[in-house]
Amino acid sequence: MPNQSGSLYGLTILSPIIDDESATPSHDLQIREYLANLPTDCKGPFALAPYTHLTRLAVMDDVIYVGMPSSEEHLKFKYLIWEANFDGDLDRYLVALAKTVPDQINAIWSHCVGYPGTANLDKFLTYMKSCQLETTFYFAAVNDKSLTQTLTALQTQRAVADFIAKHRGTPAPELQREFLKFSARLKAMPTPLPAAVSHPRGIKTGGRNE
Amino acid sequence: MSNINGKVYAMNVVTPMKPWKTWFLRLIFFLLGAIKSKQQDLINLSFIEFARWVIVPRKSFPRPDERMDAEELRYDYLLFFSNFNGTWNQYIDAFSAVLFQGLNLIWMWSEKFPGSVPVTPFKEYISRVQFDTDYYYTAYPHATANDLKAAHIVQASFDQLDATTATCTPREFEAAYLKFMLQVQSHLGETGEPPVVF
Amino acid sequence: MSKLNVTDIQGFTLRGYNLPFARYLFLHFAEDPKHTRALLHELLGRITTGQCWDNGKPSSTLNIALSHRGLAALKLPAATLLTFPVEFQEGMKARSEILGDTGINAPKNWDEMWHSGHVHAWVAINGQTPADIDACHAELTDLIEKTGGARELGHQDAAAIVVDGGASTIEHFGYTDGFGNPDYVGVDRKSQPGHGKLAKDGKSWEPLATGELLLGYADEAGELPVAPMPHLLASNGTFMVYRKLKQNVAAFRAYIDHEAKFYTGGKAKLEAKFIGRWKDGTPLELSPNYENQAIVKDPDQSTNFTYSGDPEGTRCPMGAHLRRVNPRDSFGFKGGLVNRRRITRRGLPYGRYVPDGQPVSDTEDRGIVFMVLNASISRQFEFVQQQWIEYGNDNHLGNDKDPLLGNHGGHGKFAIQGDATAANPPMICSKLPNFVELKGGEYFFLPSITALGMLAMDLVDPR
Numbered sequence: 001m002p003n004q005s006g007s008l009y010g011l012t013i014l015s016p017i018i019d020d021e022s023a024t025p026s027h028d029l030q031i032r033e034y035l036a037n038l039p040t041d042c043k044g045p046f047a048l049a050p051y052t053h054l055t056r057l058a059v060m061d062d063v064i065y066v067g068m069p070s071s072e073e074h075l076k077f078k079y080l081i082w083e084a085n086f087d088g089d090l091d092r093y094l095v096a097l098a099k100t101v102p103d104q105i106n107a108i109w110s111h112c113v114g115y116p117g118t119a120n121l122d123k124f125l126t127y128m129k130s131c132q133l134e135t136t137f138y139f140a141a142v143n144d145k146s147l148t149q150t151l152t153a154l155q156t157q158r159a160v161a162d163f164i165a166k167h168r169g170t171p172a173p174e175l176q177r178e179f180l181k182f183s184a185r186l187k188a189m190p191t192p193l194p195a196a197v198s199h200p201r202g203i204k205t206g207g208r209n210e
Numbered sequence: 211m212s213n214i215n216g217k218v219y220a221m222n223v224v225t226p227m228k229p230w231k232t233w234f235l236r237l238i239f240f241l242l243g244a245i246k247s248k249q250q251d252l253i254n255l256s257f258i259e260f261a262r263w264v265i266v267p268r269k270s271f272p273r274p275d276e277r278m279d280a281e282e283l284r285y286d287y288l289l290f291f292s293n294f295n296g297t298w299n300q301y302i303d304a305f306s307a308v309l310f311q312g313l314n315l316i317w318m319w320s321e322k323f324p325g326s327v328p329v330t331p332f333k334e335y336i337s338r339v340q341f342d343t344d345y346y347y348t349a350y351p352h353a354t355a356n357d358l359k360a361a362h363i364v365q366a367s368f369d370q371l372d373a374t375t376a377t378c379t380p381r382e383f384e385a386a387y388l389k390f391m392l393q394v395q396s397h398l399g400e401t402g403e404p405p406v407v408f
Numbered sequence: 409m410s411k412l413n414v415t416d417i418q419g420f421t422l423r424g425y426n427l428p429f430a431r432y433l434f435l436h437f438a439e440d441p442k443h444t445r446a447l448l449h450e451l452l453g454r455i456t457t458g459q460c461w462d463n464g465k466p467s468s469t470l471n472i473a474l475s476h477r478g479l480a481a482l483k484l485p486a487a488t489l490l491t492f493p494v495e496f497q498e499g500m501k502a503r504s505e506i507l508g509d510t511g512i513n514a515p516k517n518w519d520e521m522w523h524s525g526h527v528h529a530w531v532a533i534n535g536q537t538p539a540d541i542d543a544c545h546a547e548l549t550d551l552i553e554k555t556g557g558a559r560e561l562g563h564q565d566a567a568a569i570v571v572d573g574g575a576s577t578i579e580h581f582g583y584t585d586g587f588g589n590p591d592y593v594g595v596d597r598k599s600q601p602g603h604g605k606l607a608k609d610g611k612s613w614e615p616l617a618t619g620e621l622l623l624g625y626a627d628e629a630g631e632l633p634v635a636p637m638p639h640l641l642a643s644n645g646t647f648m649v650y651r652k653l654k655q656n657v658a659a660f661r662a663y664i665d666h667e668a669k670f671y672t673g674g675k676a677k678l679e680a681k682f683i684g685r686w687k688d689g690t691p692l693e694l695s696p697n698y699e700n701q702a703i704v705k706d707p708d709q710s711t712n713f714t715y716s717g718d719p720e721g722t723r724c725p726m727g728a729h730l731r732r733v734n735p736r737d738s739f740g741f742k743g744g745l746v747n748r749r750r751i752t753r754r755g756l757p758y759g760r761y762v763p764d765g766q767p768v769s770d771t772e773d774r775g776i777v778f779m780v781l782n783a784s785i786s787r788q789f790e791f792v793q794q795q796w797i798e799y800g801n802d803n804h805l806g807n808d809k810d811p812l813l814g815n816h817g818g819h820g821k822f823a824i825q826g827d828a829t830a831a832n833p834p835m836i837c838s839k840l841p842n843f844v845e846l847k848g849g850e851y852f853f854l855p856s857i858t859a860l861g862m863l864a865m866d867l868v869d870p871r
Binding site: 010172 | 220235259261335364383
């Protein structure tokens, strides 16, 4: 099934955006504005809810005309693209989002045609699935590790590098004792929060031109 | 709005295809999916975390409400979403340099695709059909695909050593620790801030 | 391809002169471009070209390159100035965040001369003796005074380090330097395996496309490099990066001495692991356990190796300087991801050399004048500097930096891969300080003789 790779699920959704001439600003611009201000760090909705590795939202305002001799055509609707890569099962994922961060999900999708809201889970699931596109080909570099396993492994990797650097030349009996202490400490540490960065940083954006 | 979050770049590319050509592309993706060895180049490139292609037939744009007008289109559309590490130029340069045949097989069905070699017209085409991302989230902005693979190797080796440490003698531990070091020694790169995008 | 017109190409572009002394002068052009053009006109016939030296080496050579501000000071048409690549227009200082030239390497810590931002031209004199340099410099000063075309902002002397009474190719840390610049199609030089790019068989070597070095020729992607218009201004020219790198020899020696206590492979091997060659130049990849002059002296061996047999870095560490800046086949695809990132290097040490074992202080300024020639500064030099020196993802090294050149700020890490033997143990070096500091630099355009003539005679039409 091309929507899945190993234990990862690749969800692609195209939600038509409400085309209402009386709306000011238009619904697509309202989505853009909301998304521009939505946190992408550990306070973001996909960090607060479980399972998401990577996800993106983009407004597709039209299709692109690539020039002669192809013919020019335009979409009747603008679409909200949602691309998500998460652990496991689609229903479980959507339900978790609807339950954990309903306000954010509703704020985004309330600008879309036929969106029923998260309050009625069945309707919400039906809506999302009616907007879903079957992925034709899906590639995941690591497709056998959950989000929790990944965040833990990154923490372990950093700690192990420090441990090895600090214990050069330590005699075996002491090294063994130190390792046991280290291992106990490491295992007692809570799973790191998703999108939590060890040192805060300013937002860096950049162009694509060399 | 940014296509960049930490070490990943989100690329959205949407290209038109004549509907009869779509079937050739479906066949190619079927073969790529079925023959794992064909994916090896994608894996060897090692800077793609997730990527997908989605064919949207001209009459299949989602209509969650049946009262809404149907799209009237002459073309099918190929959607490409990639989450890659490094710069836009680096990504396209790499594709053009070593994966051009595979790339051509995928995009040659799209209107006006200039071919992936030489690289400058290819880049111009991609920038024209690329949509910017409005919201981009990653659970691990400080890690690349390489970092993730490395971290999982370190975790597995750590678990292995950890399982025996409490019960073995110091001499046994010394040997096990050396083995552990050799397992993890090329997987300990620091995770952190990405370089400035240019 | 047909032979290059070596009479049109500055000699500095085509070869390292292998002359033991050099002086790099930095000029600020006159207010009135007429005077500067007159100066360029005077220099035209004196510029050293790529022609063969049938009668032996000259006593001195002269070459010139211009910054974007310099070209603007010559009042080139705006339409032409805008066709130069963005990074060259911006200059090196403006690119410091991209290059990782931050902290101690930030422009505010550069030598005084760079603070004004008004370096318009670089003039290089290479010579047999200091007297030859002085003579050429005096002649240049006369021309500057006669034409009123510029003023000298300052200069940097450099010289090969003398060992056993003769000029050597070692640098201040004590490593033998100067192996293996790339070969390019059409550039006539003594070539050896390992100098170009890997051929399709993954074993033999062939020259890189001319357009990786010179503007106006096809590059490795099969197209002309981004270059200024009109094409005559660009052809046979190249871009040059100038960087003055101070070497903290005391810090380096102290660090190595400290780390060697934990390294059972011995101090000499530890030093070799940092760079990928033993101090005498023997590649670790070919001789992991000892120096071997037979390899160093044999052009068929000294640069003839790949990393496919050492995927874990147990011979040459994944993070060693050599493996970073020229990864050869490290990324697979028979080097296909590397061929458009190669650079040609020029340079000479500056400052007093202190042999190992003698007291040395880092308050004394010594280091290397490091220059890069490439068709695209952003695609070649900047990429290597950012992605391979100040970062490590391509080499599966995360954020770890080049152990020797990295801007570590005291927090650097270098993993030395090893095996189960005591002679080649795995080790992690941490808390790396800056062994090298940036003291100034700029991006320059090194024009052809034709282009220099166009500048001197104001023949670049607006378009």
